[in-house]
Amino acid sequence: MNGSLRDLYQEVIIDHGRRPRNFGPLPEANRDAEGFNPLCGDHLHLHLRIVGGIIIDARFEGAGCAISTASASLMSEALKGRTLADAEALSVAFRAMVTDAGQGGGSLGKLEVLAGVREFPARVKCATLAWHTLEAALHGDRRPASTE
Ligand code: ZN
Secondary structure (H helix, E strand, O other): OOHHHHHHHHHHHHHHHHOOOOEOOOOOOOEEEEEEEOOOOEEEEEEEEEEOOEEEEEEEEEEOOHHHHHHHHHHHHHHOOOEHHHHHHHHHHHHHHHHOOOOOOOOOHHHHHHHHHHHOHHHHHHHHHHHHHHHHHHHOOOOOEEOO
16 A cells, blocks of 8 residues: 555544544434443444335444544445445455455445554454444344454
């Protein structure tokens, strides 16, 4: 990755970390889940509104580091309009991207700005927290999701 592209990615992460999109409650939500990343102290509460097998809206609350907040913000944008199967596939692809250096992504769009966290193993769980929480919400798990 060249320097300017890396800088651009950093800017997107900082922007979403400071001004998260889709942040706040979602009274019409019909699925939700909580997630924790004990290593960093990140806490996330994800709300989804799913109608006819499609994610109509996604919002989140909570407090965490810039990476976890940016990841949740970018995820919430990426989920809208997707089918549940599509959301699952995106979750698998995202987690592969940040944990497996062999995965170049290519179909993850804006989410690829987070690919760089794989160089920082301690931050991978910050980036995947939102996705673990999504899995819990999609599967209707009652227990909070944890990255541990
Ligand atoms: Zn974190």
